[in-house]
Amino acid sequence: xxxxxxxxxxxxxxxxxxxxxxxxxxxxxxxxxxxxxxxxxxxxxxxxxxxxxxxxxxxxxxxxxxxxxxxxxxxxxxxxxxxxxxxxxxxxxxxxxxxxxxxxxxxxxxxxxxxxxxxxxxxxxxxxxxxxxxxxxxxxxxxxxxxxxxxxxxxxxxxxxxxxxxxxxxxxxxxxxxxxxxxxxxxxxxxxxxxxxxxxxxxxxxxxxxxxxxxxxxxxxxxxxxxxxxxxxxxxxxxxxxxxxxxxxxxxxxxxxxxxxxxxxxxxxxxxxxxxxxxxxxxxxxxxxxxxxxxxxxxxxxxxxxxxxxxxxxxxxxxxxxxxxxxxxxxxxxxxxxxxxxxxxxxxxxxxxxxxxxxxxxxxxxxxxxxxxxxxxxxxxxxxxxxxxxxxxxx
Amino acid sequence: xxxxxxxxxxxxxxxxxxxxxxxxxxxxxxxxxxxxxxxxxxxxxxxxxxxxxxxxxxxxxxxxxxxxxxxxxxxxxxxxxxxxxxxxxxxxxxxxxxxxxxxxxxxxxxxxxxxxxxxxxxxxxxxxxxxxxxxxxxxxxxxxxxxxxxxxxxxxxxxxxxxxxxxxxxxxxxxxxxxxxxxxxxxxxxxxxxxxxxxxxxxxxxxxxxxxxxxxxxxxxxxxxxxxxxxxxxxxxxxxxxxxxxxxxxxxxxx
Numbered sequence: 103x104x105x106x107x108x109x110x111x112x113x114x115x116x117x118x119x120x121x122x123x124x125x126x127x128x129x130x131x132x133x134x135x136x137x138x139x140x141x142x143x144x145x146x147x148x149x150x151x152x153x154x155x156x157x158x159x160x161x162x163x164x165x166x167x168x169x170x171x172x173x174x175x176x177x178x179x180x181x182x183x184x185x186x187x188x189x190x191x192x193x194x195x196x197x198x199x200x201x202x203x204x205x206x207x208x209x210x211x212x213x214x215x216x217x218x219x220x221x222x223x224x225x226x227x228x229x230x231x232x233x234x235x236x237x238x239x240x241x242x243x244x245x246x247x248x249x250x251x252x253x254x255x256x257x258x259x260x261x262x263x264x265x266x267x268x269x270x271x272x273x274x275x276x277x278x279x280x281x282x283x284x285x286x287x288x289x290x291x292x293x294x295x296x297x298x299x300x301x302x303x304x305x306x307x308x309x310x311x312x313x314x315x316x317x318x319x320x321x322x323x324x325x326x327x328x329x330x331x332x333x334x335x336x337x338x339x340x341x342x343x344x345x346x347x348x349x350x351x352x353x354x355x356x357x358x359x360x361x362x363x364x365x366x367x368x369x370x371x372x373x374x375x376x377x378x379x380x381x382x383x384x385x386x387x388x389x390x391x392x393x394x395x396x397x398x399x400x401x402x403x404x405x406x407x408x409x410x411x412x413x414x415x416x417x418x419x420x421x422x423x424x425x426x427x428x429x430x431x432x433x434x435x436x437x438x439x440x441x442x443x444x445x446x447x448x449x450x451x452x453x454x455x456x457x458x459x460x461x462x463x464x465x466x467x468x469x470x471x472x473x474x475x476x477x478x479x480x481x482x483x484x485x486x487x488x489x490x491x492x493x494x495x496x497x
Numbered sequence: 498x499x500x501x502x503x504x505x506x507x508x509x510x511x512x513x514x515x516x517x518x519x520x521x522x523x524x525x526x527x528x529x530x531x532x533x534x535x536x537x538x539x540x541x542x543x544x545x546x547x548x549x550x551x552x553x554x555x556x557x558x559x560x561x562x563x564x565x566x567x568x569x570x571x572x573x574x575x576x577x578x579x580x581x582x583x584x585x586x587x588x589x590x591x592x593x594x595x596x597x598x599x600x601x602x603x604x605x606x607x608x609x610x611x612x613x614x615x616x617x618x619x620x621x622x623x624x625x626x627x628x629x630x631x632x633x634x635x636x637x638x639x640x641x642x643x644x645x646x647x648x649x650x651x652x653x654x655x656x657x658x659x660x661x662x663x664x665x666x667x668x669x670x671x672x673x674x675x676x677x678x679x680x681x682x683x684x685x686x687x688x689x690x691x692x693x694x695x696x697x698x699x700x701x702x703x704x705x706x707x708x709x710x711x712x713x714x715x716x717x718x719x720x721x722x723x724x725x726x727x728x729x730x731x732x733x734x735x736x737x738x739x740x741x742x743x744x745x746x747x748x749x750x751x752x
Binding site: 109117118119120121122123125126127264265270274277278281282283284285380381382383384385390392394395396397398 | 548549550551552553555559563566571572573595596597598599600601602622623624625626628631646647648649651652653656671674675676679
């Protein structure tokens with residue numbers, strides 16, 4: 103019910119609204135991706151890299167401290183412990199194998215916070231492929247550690263100066279690059295956005311997260327399904343991965359957390375489900391923040407990984423069908439949640455994951471409930487933001 | 498027969514189609530510029546509806562779209578401006594833009610307004626053939642709005658023939674792999690010759706990277722004509738006076 107249909111739609115969302123210049127590449131992917139990624143040799147290679155290179159399975163950590171604070175039994179799925187520091191590597195490992203299979207020599211990617219850029223640069227270094235990463239100039243400035251990592255890994259980071267100079271604009275430039283270099287290049291999209299088959303393909307690569315959660319929970323609690331799964335949503339790749347095996351398990355509540363920025367009413371927000379409506383951007387029909395005239399509204403979040411003006415079509419469908427509950431969290435709430443986790447658990451979360459953590463304040467958790475929160479990335483890249491915030495708060 | 502087909506019936510060769518972004522030179526300028534283009538001998542005009550995220554366009558048209566949006570251009574505003582189009586202009590006029598603003602306006606209402614103000618067709622790069630057929634073809638046909646589809650060096654012959662079958666105005670032949678204004682695009686003669694050899698039923702215009710007399714005449718060797726966008730947009734940056742526009746067109750078509 104929540105998987106993609108033959109035309110690439112989730113309910114009324116999805117599809118492939120692409121210029122003719124992208125048709126051949128997208129059509130070829132659409133025809134071949136399942137055959138390629140489900141082939142036994144591909145899966146053996148993919149699974150071995152997830153184990154030996156990424157470091158999977160990532161632990162499912164029971165947080166006594168969070169459980170004491172919010173009730174229930176709260177587990178953290180430690181995607182922050184993956185190689186390169188986030189869930190993004192699951193997808194890039196999969197897509198680089200696909201790119202090799204397709205005979206591509208050059209990889210392009212877009213990145214917001216830089217986690218996807220670093221993960222792409224990493225797999226390109228390993229595979230010996232040229233890597234170009236498009237990144238909004240604003241994000242280049244606020245995510246310096248990741249920019250340096252990408253460069254050190256051999257990637258060329260191209261700052262994008264159009265629009266708001268963030269993730270949306272980086273995506274536009276990556277699409278333009280692919281239009282100009284269709285034969286040599288594979289575009290590794292980092293989230294569950296873009297034309298079909300990207301949302302489905304990226305969800306499938308990320309679904310290792312929920313697959314592991316089920317196994318680990320069964321071992322730890324005797325039951326594979328939790329009561330709730332919580333994950334942050336920008337485009338929505340870590341949430342797609344955390345929700346994947348639970349989408350048809352009705353007793354599992356899916357909670358998606360969007361970035362409210364300075365507040366949904368302030369005009370500086372990235373909370374798409376609260377502010378958006380149906381539209382077409384970057385090749386998919388989905389929920390978008392836009393004007394009455396259909397111009398895309400520049401989103402805002404302190405987290406570079408969450409300020410995208412839409413959500414992936416799967417998430418739009420989960421929202422539209424009331425399968426998932428969407429909550430939103432402000433910059434301030436996320437920053438406070440980051441400090442809290444750091445102090446009580448000694449884990450510094452990524453700003454994106456901090457949004458998911460802040461949602462714990464906003465939901466009801468029963469005493470016997472088992473809650474899994476996807477800790478999508480680690481906070482090294484966000485240290486400057488954290489330190490500045492607490493310096494200002496102390497004054 | 499609509500104005501686009503009439504134009505191709507009347508003149509089989511060296512058709513010049515010019516693109517510019519509505520609102521780039523300020524609001525309420527569109528008809529004046531189209532009129533100047535018609536008076537200068539241009540055969541077809543493509544009027545761009547600005548979009549915030551024009552992925553098939555290069556930097557010049559993207560910037561012109563940003564400027565137009567900052568002037569307050571919108572689909573609604575554009576139709577207001579075009580109310581008297583047909584009192585002043587007789588050449589075919591197409592609207593070129595991205596799907597999202599059209600969806601927000603309402604596809605049926607959009608086609609209806611096009612028909613009312615005398616717009617002959619549309620070019621929507623992110624509306625691919627299969628989506629068009631599935632969702633929009635009957636609406637466009639009801640209002641007799643021609644949908645111009647694109648072919649590129651990546652489009653295989655089977656698909657080109659499907660596009661030919663579905664086309665009723667002209668086919669937009671994208672000169673090479675790239676976005677609008679891309680300079681690598683100009684002299685792709687093998688590809689142009691291949692398209693010509695397919696003997697399509699629909700007239701063809703070559704676009705992307707056509708910028709001067711040389712590239713225009715070269716394109717005309719292989720197609721019914723060519724489309725100029727970015728270099729015209731750049732030209733009118735300083736002025737859109739009758740004289741300034743005429744000098745551009747004269748320079749392009751001189752034989």
